Structures are given as structure tokens and as C-alpha cells.
Amino acid sequence: MIYDHSRKGRRATAQAPLEKPELTGIPAEMVRTSRPNLPEVSEMQAVRHFTRLSQKNFSIDTHFYPLGSCTMKYNPRACNTLASLPGLKSRHPLAPDTHSQGFMACLHDLQEILKNVTGMHAVSLSPAAGAQGEFAGVAMIRAYHDARGDDQRSEILVPDAAHGTNPASAVMCGYKTREIPTGADGDIDVEALREALGPQTAGIMLTNPSTVGVFERRIKEIASMVHEAGGLLYYDGANLNAILGKVRPGDMGFDVIHMNLHKTFSTPHGGGGPGAGPVGVSERLEPYLPVPMVDYDGQDYRWLTEKDQPNTIGRLSAFAGNAGVLLRAYVYARLLGREGMHRVAEFSTLNANYLLKRLMEAGFDAAYPERRASHEFILTLKKQAKDLDVNTMDFAKRMLDYGVHAPTTYFPLLVPECLLIEPTESEAKEELDQFVEIMRTIKQEAENQPDLVKQAPHTMPVKRLDDVRAARELDLAYKAED
Amino acid sequence: MPFIPHTEDDIQEMLATIGVDSIDDLFDEIPTELRCGELQEIPPGLPEMEVASLMQSRARTDGEPVCFIGAGAYDHHIPAAVWELTTRGEFYTAYTPYQAEASQGTLQLLYEFQSMMTGLTAMDVSNASLYDGASALAEAVLMAVRGNRKSKSKRILLPANLHPHYRRVAHSIVRNQKIELVEVAYDKSTGQVDMADLEKHAGEDYAALVIPQPNFFGVLEQTDALTDWAHQNGMLAIAVVNPLAMSLLKPAGEWGGQGADICCGEGQPLGAPLASGGPYFGFLCCTDKLVRQMPGRIIGKTVDMDGKPGYALTLQAREQHIRRSKATSNICTNQGLMVTAATIHMSIMGAEGLQRVAATSHANTQKLSQALSSLPGVEPLFSGAVFHEQVMKLPIETANALGMLAADDVLGGFDLQDDYPELGNAVLVCATELRSDDDIENYRGKLERVIQSQAQTLSQ
Numbered sequence: 001m002i003y004d005h006s007r008k009g010r011r012a013t014a015q016a017p018l019e020k021p022e023l024t025g026i027p028a029e030m031v032r033t034s035r036p037n038l039p040e041v042s043e044m045q046a047v048r049h050f051t052r053l054s055q056k057n058f059s060i061d062t063h064f065y066p067l068g069s070c071t072m073k074y075n076p077r078a079c080n081t082l083a084s085l086p087g088l089k090s091r092h093p094l095a096p097d098t099h100s101q102g103f104m105a106c107l108h109d110l111q112e113i114l115k116n117v118t119g120m121h122a123v124s125l126s127p128a129a130g131a132q133g134e135f136a137g138v139a140m141i142r143a144y145h146d147a148r149g150d151d152q153r154s155e156i157l158v159p160d161a162a163h164g165t166n167p168a169s170a171v172m173c174g175y176k177t178r179e180i181p182t183g184a185d186g187d188i189d190v191e192a193l194r195e196a197l198g199p200q201t202a203g204i205m206l207t208n209p210s211t212v213g214v215f216e217r218r219i220k221e222i223a224s225m226v227h228e229a230g231g232l233l234y235y236d237g238a239n240l241n242a243i244l245g246k247v248r249p250g251d252m253g254f255d256v257i258h259m260n261l262h263k264t265f266s267t268p269h270g271g272g273g274p275g276a277g278p279v280g281v282s283e284r285l286e287p288y289l290p291v292p293m294v295d296y297d298g299q300d301y302r303w304l305t306e307k308d309q310p311n312t313i314g315r316l317s318a319f320a321g322n323a324g325v326l327l328r329a330y331v332y333a334r335l336l337g338r339e340g341m342h343r344v345a346e347f348s349t350l351n352a353n354y355l356l357k358r359l360m361e362a363g364f365d366a367a368y369p370e371r372r373a374s375h376e377f378i379l380t381l382k383k384q385a386k387d388l389d390v391n392t393m394d395f396a397k398r399m400l401d402y403g404v405h406a407p408t409t410y411f412p413l414l415v416p417e418c419l420l421i422e423p424t425e426s427e428a429k430e431e432l433d434q435f436v437e438i439m440r441t442i443k444q445e446a447e448n449q450p451d452l453v454k455q456a457p458h459t460m461p462v463k464r465l466d467d468v469r470a471a472r473e474l475d476l477a478y479k480a481e482d
Numbered sequence: 483m484p485f486i487p488h489t490e491d492d493i494q495e496m497l498a499t500i501g502v503d504s505i506d507d508l509f510d511e512i513p514t515e516l517r518c519g520e521l522q523e524i525p526p527g528l529p530e531m532e533v534a535s536l537m538q539s540r541a542r543t544d545g546e547p548v549c550f551i552g553a554g555a556y557d558h559h560i561p562a563a564v565w566e567l568t569t570r571g572e573f574y575t576a577y578t579p580y581q582a583e584a585s586q587g588t589l590q591l592l593y594e595f596q597s598m599m600t601g602l603t604a605m606d607v608s609n610a611s612l613y614d615g616a617s618a619l620a621e622a623v624l625m626a627v628r629g630n631r632k633s634k635s636k637r638i639l640l641p642a643n644l645h646p647h648y649r650r651v652a653h654s655i656v657r658n659q660k661i662e663l664v665e666v667a668y669d670k671s672t673g674q675v676d677m678a679d680l681e682k683h684a685g686e687d688y689a690a691l692v693i694p695q696p697n698f699f700g701v702l703e704q705t706d707a708l709t710d711w712a713h714q715n716g717m718l719a720i721a722v723v724n725p726l727a728m729s730l731l732k733p734a735g736e737w738g739g740q741g742a743d744i745c746c747g748e749g750q751p752l753g754a755p756l757a758s759g760g761p762y763f764g765f766l767c768c769t770d771k772l773v774r775q776m777p778g779r780i781i782g783k784t785v786d787m788d789g790k791p792g793y794a795l796t797l798q799a800r801e802q803h804i805r806r807s808k809a810t811s812n813i814c815t816n817q818g819l820m821v822t823a824a825t826i827h828m829s830i831m832g833a834e835g836l837q838r839v840a841a842t843s844h845a846n847t848q849k850l851s852q853a854l855s856s857l858p859g860v861e862p863l864f865s866g867a868v869f870h871e872q873v874m875k876l877p878i879e880t881a882n883a884l885g886m887l888a889a890d891d892v893l894g895g896f897d898l899q900d901d902y903p904e905l906g907n908a909v910l911v912c913a914t915e916l917r918s919d920d921d922i923e924n925y926r927g928k929l930e931r932v933i934q935s936q937a938q939t940l941s942q
Binding site: 001002003010011013015016017018019020021022023024025026027029030031032033034035036037038039040041043046047049050051053054055056057058059060061062063065067070072073074075076078080081082083084085086087088089090091092093094095096098099100101102103105106112113116117119128129130131132134135139142163164165167168169170171172173174176177214215217219220243245246247248251252266268269270271272273274275290306313314315316317318319320321322323324325331333334335336337338339340341342343345346347349350351353354357358371372396397400405406408411425426427428429455457460461462463464465466467469470471473474475476477478 | 485486487492493495497499501502508510512513516521523524527533541543546547549554559561569571573574575577578579580583584586587588590591596597602606610611613614615616617645647648651653658659702705730731733755756757760761763773781785786788792793796797798799802803804808809813814815816817819825826829830831835836837839841842844845848867868869885888896915
């Protein structure tokens with residue numbers, strides 16, 4: 001703990017102003033009398049402490065990180081360096097347009113690139129994360145129906161394999177959700193969908209390729225069915241990496257989409273954010289896009305606000321969303337260019353299909369063996385769990401000992417004992433081969449020394465943690481002893 | 483190929499293993515009529531040096547004017563070590579700590595962040611952050627509606643002197659759940675919440691009263707009285723605070739007899755650069771009683787199989803990946819990297835450092851206010867005590883004045899004309915610890931010339 005290095009009265013930093021001026025204008029009863037409980041450490045102690053903490057993390061820069069649905073690909077350093085240039089880093093969010101043309105040019109270019117690569121009519125960059133993009137998307141669906149006086153639509157359809165954020169976002173927009181089952185081949189059960197559709201349907205939220213790692217082949221048919229029922233289609237961009245430059249959500253018939261720039265456009269995940277979740281829409285939803293957006297008249301850039309977009313669903317953050325993340329994504333898009341975007345889908349798909357094939361050869365079961373993998377795929381360890389009493393969590397924890405971050409476990413919920421594996425395009429063949437060897441080794445261990453796997457990890461800073469105690473005896477903050 | 487390591491041999495070998503002839507065959511499940519062609523409108527890829535030169539020229543275009551705008555984003559010094567450490571790959575390129583054993587660095591850091599935020603606000607618990615201050619307020623509102631069991635109304639009292647963007651964001655986020663935000667007027671002479679207007683709502687059913695400290699005008703509120711009033715009327719008290727101000731001012735957990743119930747705000751003053759408005763981070767703290775209503779990630783300290791201390795995500799039964807449609811919020815992650823910066827920032831600055839920054843910013847704003855007040859027709863508009871921002875009345879039209887100052891590379895403040903037209907020619911100014919006496923004198927001199935030139939134009 002940083003507090004362990006703290007000693008009362010230690011002042012060993014050069015960063016604060018030299019003096020603390022008297023508070024002349026503030027009434028005494030408003031002034032703090034207790035001293036805030038913050039650590040008092042030297043700059044070197046802080047640097048050493050946080051450097052050591054960083055070394056307790058797995059990260060893309062240090063480990064293979066095939067976390068399905070999260071697109072843990074390489075984050076080019078140029079994106080960080082160029083987004084942090086002095087003029088960009090010090091720009092105040094409320095600076096006048098005269099001092100913002102360079103920044104706004106980047107945002108406008110990015111809006112145009114995202115429009116083109118997704119086939120949507122208009123884009124707003126303002127949502128701060130994927131979940132906020134989802135919220136914005138569903139709120140626009142609602143605003144659209146409301147504006148037409150079509151207000152009996154109360155339900156959003158969500159596949160049973162959907163990310164948990166989908167139903168949670170729909171509920172935040174005041175909708176009920178209804179689950180649609182997935183068929184045995186991994187595609188959505190179209191007959192069940194047909195039965196669920198009706199005058200109460202506001203829309204459907206889909207991920208394509210879906211969260212089970214396959215392309216929804218009947219998407220055009222699904223789109224016409226939903227549209228005929230008067231509903232709209234929402235595209236969750238979690239898996240956009242799989243189809244970048246190959247097929248566009250706009251062409252599939254989606255009315256509104258969000259993109260996760262921290263996945264497809266390679267901005268850093270930062271230990272869990274910040275991300276960015278821009279939304280794109282078809283023409284009929286354009287009036288409802290969240291503000292602000294950037295407009296260009298051929299000469300000057302300017303902000304579009306509530307004044308220009310009176311029907312907007314409104315503002316989602318105090319300023320223009322996670323601007324620094326948008327700049328990083330923009331640099332990435334310019335480095336890749338149009339041919340680089342195609343390659344993202346091609347090589348992430350090549351890596352996934354290669355890895356799947358090799359793992360099947362090594363004796364692992366694919367959840368959908370008859371299907372082509374997209375940029376990710378699912379293994380099910382049902383057999384191992386039954387025969388060896390070693391489950392997916394045990395496999396996942398043992399992988400950490402071999403220096404690989406575990407894939408996503410137990411998601412989607414409908415496949416038992418599953419591992420969702422997404423290698424991304426930035427991994428070399430030899431890294432994938434090594435992963436196969438690790439899986440093979442763990443399988444042998446599970447057969448011969450199951451306790452070794454069930455007790456794993458053995459080499460991490462801690463062993464398996466007591467989650468029950470964490471929730472029952474809540475300790476959420478360090479309390480000073482005096 | 484940028485960022486793709488495959489050689490031609492690799493590709494052929496991989497295709498042979500899969501049993502297809504070309505990469506294109508891997509897309510054979512996508513109906514051909516859906517396949518898109520070349521993305522003609524997207525420019526071709528550029529080498530790093532050309533993108534660098536493009537970005538440098540755009541950054542230069544925007545210049546580096548001297549900034550006296552605050553209005554929710556503040557220009558503070560950030561210790562060099564903060565971002566040196568934060569951009570280490572192990573922090574920068576890790577993800578949400580789903581595998582706790584391989585993420586103890588991030589998890590312990592978040593626990594330390596929660597500890598520091600509770601220290602700063604004097605609240606019981608903190609979550610691991612939200613998107614920004616405005617969305618944190620929206621989540622606090624939702625939390626109050628869930629958490630105030632006595633209230634049935636889904637109504638919240640929101641003062642008009644709270645940041646106008648925060649009010650709009652809260653409205654965008656909660657309105658579809660039929661929650662009503664009812665405005666409370668501000669006192670035209672002090673700039674504080676108008677107690678008489680507030681009193682009109684006494685005895686009515688509201689889930690919470692929102693209390694800003696300082697408010698959007700930079701003015702300090704009577705937080706003890708407001709908190710007690712809320713509690714007497716069966717409402718929760720939601721504090722919206724500047725975290726830097728908390729180092730110096732009475733913290734939300736000590737307001738009134740019982741303290742605020744929820745405390746949220748914008749974390750930017752703790753180590754995040756201005757950077758056009760984000761990424762920043764929102765913080766959200768509350769009393770022990772409300773912890774299960776809290777949205778977002780929360781880290782708990784626990785032990786491992788050997789009894790060794792460790793850190794883990796906890797109370798996950800509140801979250802969307804477990805509860806789906808019944809979750810407390812749709813929020814999936816936090817602003818991890820910004821919190822990393824804030825935790826390092828607070829560690830290096832300590833309480834003493836933050837207090838010096840806060841007190842110097844307060845003193846500089848006083849100096850600025852006095853310097854500008856020496857000009858004819860310029861004076862503070864409100865009588866209430868301020869933290870580090872002040873509303874100044876100008877003798878000339880504000881858009882013109884600010885435009886002319888900006889042309890001279892001084893960003894002279896935030897124009898209140900659009901949001902508060904009733905205030906006339908009013909500008910919200912801020913001078914943090916980074917504005918020197920010369921900067922302040924420079925601003926005064928330039929404003930003097932602007933006022934003179936306007937007077938001449940008028941007299942012609």
C-alpha cells in the first residue's frame with residue numbers, strides 16, 4: 001500500500017507551489033479543519049511503488065492477451081505521442097472555434113472515415129464508451145418512435161448471447177427486453193424472432209458476427225422482418241474488427257450502430273477505460289444524434305450543438321466525449337488507410353481460423369465446429385469438466401502460469417464451460433503455435449496431475465482470491481489507524 | 483503491412499492448415515451481395531512520419547493561448563512522473579481486471595484510488611470511477627431514486643447554478659426513466675442557491691437535492707444548511723464537488739449534521755490534462771448504507787487461498803455482465819487510465835500539495851478579479867465568496883470582447899450569455915496556480931484596450 005510509505009510531515013516533492021497563501025475571502029465555517037487522508041510520500045517512493053504495481057499486471061505489451069470480444073491488439077505508440085502534442089493536450093474544451101480548427105479537422109475527418117467504413121449516413125463521436133454508445137443508440141430509437149407518435153412500442157429484442165450491456169442499456173432507456181434464442185448452428189432462431197415481433201417491438205440489438213463468433217447469415221431477412229414490424233435494428237459494434245472493409249453494417253440494413261474505438265481502432269484499454277463509442281445512423285435517425293458534432297462548410301469547422309440539432313437526444317458528457325481517445329483512433333486510421341482496414345479483418349480472421357483448426361487437432365471441441373470462425377471462436381471444455389473434473393476456470397488460471405492472459409471465460413452464457421478466444425491480427429503465427437502447445441500441456445496436466453491445474457495459478461503475485469469474503473466483509477478503502 | 487507480422491510463408495502455411503486456398507475464402511459465409519468494395523473515400527495509409535507532420539501542423543494551428551477559462555475544466559500543473567508512469571505499457575495496455583491474479587497492479591491501484599477519494603471527500607466508500615463529472619451526476623440521480631426508499635416521486639431538485647452542461651447531461655440520461663429534474667433558482671445578488679425558492683418545495687416528495695460546491699459561478703454554497711434542509715425534508719443530499727476544492731473546504735461527508743449521502747464530481751483537476759474535454763473521469767462516493775445502489779466497478783480487499791492479502795472486483799451482482807437487464811447501470815468499465823494518473827497525482831502531491839494548489843488558485847483568481855475591477859465598468863457580479871472562479875460584469879458586449887482577446891491569444895473566460903442571458907454582459911473567469919502575475923497584468927492590459935476601442939467605436 002502506498003499508505004505504508006507515508007510518514008506524517010514528509011514533504012519531498014517539487015511539484016506544488018512554494019507557498020500556501022492565506023484564504024482571505026472564504027468564511028471560516030466553510031474551511032476544512034480535518035486533514036484529508038492522503039499519503040505523504042517522497043516522489044521517489046511514489047515512482048517506485050507504482051512502477052512495482054505496474055509489474056503485477058498482464059498487458060498487451062507484455063503478454064499474449066486473447067480475451068474474446070475485447071480485441072486486445074497492439075496499440076501503436078504513435079497514436080499516443082501524436083494525440084499528446086502540446087497544442088492538442090493543452091486545448092481547453094471551451095476554447096473558441098478560432099483556436100480549435102486543427103482539433104476539429106481531426107474529428108471531422110474521423111467522422112467521415114467512420115461513416116464510410118460502416119456505411120452509415122451520419123456519425124456522432126460523443127459517446128464516451130461502448131455502453132454509452134448503446135444508450136445513445138437505443139435513446140435515438142425511442143426518440144424516433146416518439147416523434148412519430150408511435151408510443152406503444154415498449155420492447156427491445158435481445159439475443160440470449162448478447163453482451164450484458166445490451167439489455168441494461170435498453171432498460172436505461174425505459175424499455176423492457178425480450179430474449180431471442182440462438183439456434184444450434186449459432187445463428188439467431190429466425191422462427192422465434194418472427195413470433196416475438198409485433199406492434200410492441202421498438203427494435204432489436206444485434207452483434208454481427210455474433211458473440212458466438214460466427215456471421216449471422218440471414219441478416220438481410222432479419223432486417224426486413226424487423227422493419228416490416230415497424231422496429232429498428234441496432235448494431236453492437238463489439239465485433240467490427242472481424243468485418244472491417246469486408247461488409248458494412250449500413251449495407252446489412254442496420255439503422256443505428258455504435259463502434260468501440262478501443263477495440264477496432266486500437267486505442268488503449270488502460271486497465272478498463274477510457275474508451276470511445278461513436279454512433280452512426282441511417283438518414284431517418286440523423287436528427288436525433290447526440291451533440292456536439294463537428295460541421296465543415298468547406299472553409300471552417302464549427303460545433304453543431306442543441307441549437308443546430310433541436311431534436312437531439314442531447315449531451316452525454318460535459319464536453320465532446322473522450323476527445324483524446326478520438327485523436328488516437330484518428331491517428332490509427334490514417335496509419336492504416338483504406339487498405340489497412342481490409343487487412344484488419346483479413347488477418348484477424350486468418351489468425352482465428354488457424355488457431356481454431358490447430359486446437360481442434362489438439363483434441364479440443366469447438367462450440368460450432370461446422371462454422372467458419374470470425375475474428376474469434378468458442379471452445380467448450382464440457383468434456384474435460386466431466387471426465388477430468390477440471391473446469392474452464394481452472395484452465396484459465398493455469399494459463400496465467402504459462403504467461404498467457406486467459407481468454408474470456410463463461411461468456412456467452414449459453415455455451416457451457418466455454419472459452420471465447422480472440423487472437424487479433426497483431427499476433428504472429430509462432431505466438432499462436434505456442435498457445436496451442438500451452439493448451440496441450442494443460443490438458444495433459446489435467447489428465448495426470450489435476451490438482452496442479454485446480455490450484456492454479458502458482459506463479460502470480462497472489463493465488464486464487466476469496467471473492468465471497470470480498471463481498472461479505474466489505475473492505476473498500478484503507479482506513480488510517482489514528 | 484503496418485502492425486501485421488505475417489510473412490508470405492506464414493500465410494500459405496496457415497491457409498494450408500485451415501484447408502482453404504485464400505484468405506478471401508474465410509469470408510464465404512457472408513452473402514456475396516453484402517460484400518463492400520474498395521473504401522474509396524478513406525485516404526490511403528501513411529507512414530508514421532507523414533501522419534506526425536500532419537498532426538504537428540494541426541496542433542500548431544490551434545496555438546497555445548493563455549487560458550482564463552475554467553467552467554468545468556481546469557489548467558493545473560501535472561507532475562512529470564504522473565504520465566511517465568501512467569503510460570507504462572503495463573498500465574496503458576491492460577484491460578479490465580477480469581483475471582484478478584494477473585491484474586493485482588491495477589486492482590491495488592484502484593483500491594488506493596478509492597481510499598484517497600474517501601479521504602478527500604470524507605465519505606465512506608468510493609467506486610472505481612465513471613465517464614466524467616456530468617455522467618457521474620446522472621448516475622448519482624439514478625442512485626438516489628433507487629436508494630431513497632421513503633420517496634415515491636422520482637423527482638430531484640437541481641439548482642440552476644449547477645454547470646449547465648451537467649444539467650443537460652443528467653436530463654438526457656435519466657429522462658427516459660420518467661425522472662423529473664426540478665430547477666431551483668439562484669439568488670441574483672449572492673449567486674448562491676436561493677433559500678426562499680428552495681423553501682417553496684419544503685414538505686414535498688423529492689428523492690434528493692443536488693448541492694454544488696463550488697457552484698458554476700465559482701461561488702461557495704451554505705452546504706451545512708442545504709444538507710440539513712434536504713434531510714429534514716426526507717431527501718438525500720447529492721454533493722457535486724470540485725475534488726481539489728475538497729482539500730481546502732469542508733468535505734461533503736462533514737456537511738450539516740449527517741453529511742452528504744452521495745458525493746460526485748469531475749476528477750480532471752487531479753492529473754488529467756485539458757485535452758479538449760477528455761478523457762477525464764467522474765468520481766462517485768457514498769455512505770456505507772448506499773453502497774449496493776452504487777453503479778460501476780468497485781474493488782475490495784480480500785485474501786487468497788494462503789491468507790495473503792489481495793484485491794478483487796466485488797459486489798459484481800450489481801453489474802450488467804451478471805444482472806443484465808436488472809443491473810444498477812449499463813456501465814461496463816471505468817476510466818481506468820485516468821484514475822491511474824489521478825492516484826499517482828494525489829500520491830505525489832499529498833494533502834499539502836493539493837492544498838497549496840487550491841489556495842494559490844484561489845489567491846490568483848482574487849488577484850485577477852481585483853486587477854480587472856480596476857477597469858471602468860468591470861466588477862464581480864455576485865457578492866458570495868468564491869473558490870477559484872468568479873463572474874465578472876463587463877461594460878461591453880461579451881462575445882465581442884472575448885473574440886478580440888482571443889485574437890490576441892488570451893482566452894478571457896466563459897461567456898455566460900447563452901446559458902444565463904439574464905446576467906447581461908457576464909463572463910466566468912478562472913486563474914489557476916499556473917497563471918502568473920504577468921499573465922494577469924497582460925489580461926488586464928488587453929481588456930483595457932478592448933474596452934477603449936469599443937468605446938471609441940461607439941462614440942464614432
